[in-house]
Amino acid sequence: MSDFPGERRQFSRAKIDLPVEIHQGGSxxxxxxxxxxxxxxxxxxxxxxxxxYNEPFTLIIDAGxxxxxxxxxxxxHVEAQRLGxxxxxxxxxxxxxxxxxxxxxxxDPVALEADIEKLDRQE
Numbered sequence: 001m002s003d004f005p006g007e008r009r010q011f012s013r014a015k016i017d018l019p020v021e022i023h024q025g026g027s028x029x030x031x032x033x034x035x036x037x038x039x040x041x042x043x044x045x046x047x048x049x050x051x052x053y054n055e056p057f058t059l060i061i062d063a064g065x066x067x068x069x070x071x072x073x074x075x076x077h078v079e080a081q082r083l084g085x086x087x088x089x090x091x092x093x094x095x096x097x098x099x100x101x102x103x104x105x106x107x108d109p110v111a112l113e114a115d116i117e118k119l120d121r122q123e
Contacts, residue, residue, distance in 0.1 A: 011037035011115045014105030021060040022083075024051050033061060034082055038098060038115045041073060041085045049083075051075065057085060066097040 013035045020043050022029040029049070034042040041059055051057070053075050061069040071094065073085035090098060099116055106112045 011039045011118075012102070012106045012108060012111045013037045013040070014102050016101070016105055018064070019062045022046075022051075023058040023060065024055055027051065031083075036061075036098075036102070038090065038102070038118070039087050040076070041071065041087060043083050043085070045078060045081045045083050049078070056088070059085065063097060063101050066101045069094050069097055069101070 014037070015035045016033055018033040020031050020033045020041070022031055022043065027050075029046045029051075031043040031046060034044060036042075041061075043059075057073050057075065059069075059071045059073055061071070063069050070091075071087050072089045073087045075083060076086045077084040095116070099112070102112055103109060
């Protein structure tokens with residue numbers, strides 16, 4: 001399920017290549033999405049990465065016909081030229097576009113709906 005040994009994911013992930021802006025304070029990094037779930041995001045790593053690891057990030061994803069997703073996250077790991085973020089909050093404006101985007105790429109729609117239900121309970 002994962003490309004990284006020892007990695008344990010609790011949510012269905014979809015490999016999707018989309019543009020993503022990583023914002024922190026006044027800094028913005030223009031990167032590519034590697035994969036996404038309702039609770040986490042992986043992106044490629046910028047050549048110059050001078051972020052504050054313990055401060056929150058805002059991830060802006062151009063999801064094409066689903067619009068723009070804005071997710072608030074914290075950095076969990078940096079390895080193998082990729083960044084792993086834990087999504088801390090998905091507001092109501094982003095839940096449906098996120099569901100629609102993931103539904104095209106996740107092979108198990110029942111698992112995806114269970115993930116969305118977990119997300120709804122967290123709010």
